[in-house]
């Protein structure tokens with residue numbers, strides 16, 4: 435028997451007389467612990483427990499606890515029905531239940547010039563798992579991927595897990611947070627495999643026009659890279675621009691679309707998402723990307739019921755499990771949710787985004803360069819030079835939590851310093867209260883001149 439002489443690092447002194455063990459954590463994974471959730475829990479630890487006022491969570495991306503954003507009874511009933519039927523108690527097939535994949539294909543095809551087949555759809559445990567699969571499939575040695583800045587950090591985290599290099603391209607605040615095509619062209623090289631585009635956008639609240647998306651598609655085609663279209667907020671567009679799915683340009687460049695029930699149906703806890711490939715020219719087929727995605731999908735043993743291995747906390751490195759019981763309800767959810775429910779949510783977001791932008795005008799040190807038109811967030815610029823003793827957005831956010839019980843996400847945690855992300859899918863009264871508190875906080879800390 436060979437004695438393990440170990441990879442555990444310790445100094446020689448400490449090792450004396452001790453057995454050495456061969457176990458060691460993958461340091462790349464430990465290095466990924468800089469998620470939004472990490473920042474939010476740090477801010478939460480600064481809340482004053484003696485403040486009788488309610489906490490205002492502008493930092494989260496989950497409106498489901500608020501009565502105005504309660505999920506439709508139609509989808510709740512569909513789940514109950516699927517579970518009661520006992521038809522979905524078995525292991526799930528690898529890529530998801532056929533009826534559910536067909537329903538997703540039909541749902542997406544409503545807005546596309548081509549009709550998707552169920553074979554082009556893979557069901558996942560939320561869009562997060564879709565991202566994890568796509569990144570692991572694209573992570574060949576030396577490859578890199580282009581990500582929006584500011585963007586959605588989960589892509590960076592997964593890329594680090596998979597040893598895929600990330601390169602950030604800029605979004606332009608003064609142009610409705612459009613993609614800076616020139617930085618995209620400057621960053622891409624022969625090892626670039628894909629670019630990610632988030633539309634409607636988190637964290638910027640952007641909704642891109644047909645014209646802009648076409649330009650993005652043409653740029654990607656020119657560079658020979660595929661487009662990953664994160665459309666988790668698909669159809670959540672309440673401004674003057676309609677939502678245009680990237681898949682419309684599938685004949686220009688291959689598209690991998692990511693979606694889920696989490697945001698549009700306001701059920702993020704259900705963990706139901708999908709990957710769809712829109713590839714009329716067969717490029718993803720030829721490069722075996724679709725095939726590999728299916729292998730990634732089948733590498734996860736589907737769980738019989740909704741089980742939440744929270745990838746951020748308990749089970750960081752492991753994939754999430756599928757939710758088979760919930761898949762059984764997908765056809766009903768996609769077919770039966772009525773327009774009235776979606777209209778109600780869009781009206782709420784229109785109303786709350788109006789309140790937000792109006793109120794921010796009264797606060798000198800905060801400017802909103804672009805009124806949000808979609809999703810549920812906006813990025814605002816913080817001018818710390820107008821404030822006394824305020825170093826940066828991080829200090830601002832910590833003091834605001836401490837003094838006003840208001841949580842906002844500092845841009846530094848997303849790589850852009852002295853910006854703040856504000857989530858506005860909140861009960862209107864609480865939203866107004868929270869903004870009023872930010873206003874008085876800023877007045878109290880304003881420099882006197």
Ligand SMILES: *Cc1c(COP(=O)(O)O)cnc(C)c1O
Nearest residue numbers: 560561562586636666694696707
């Ligand atoms: C919330 C979100 C996701 C993850 O969605 P889930 O379905 O909850 O996993 C992915 N991308 C963006 C941009 C998001 O905001």
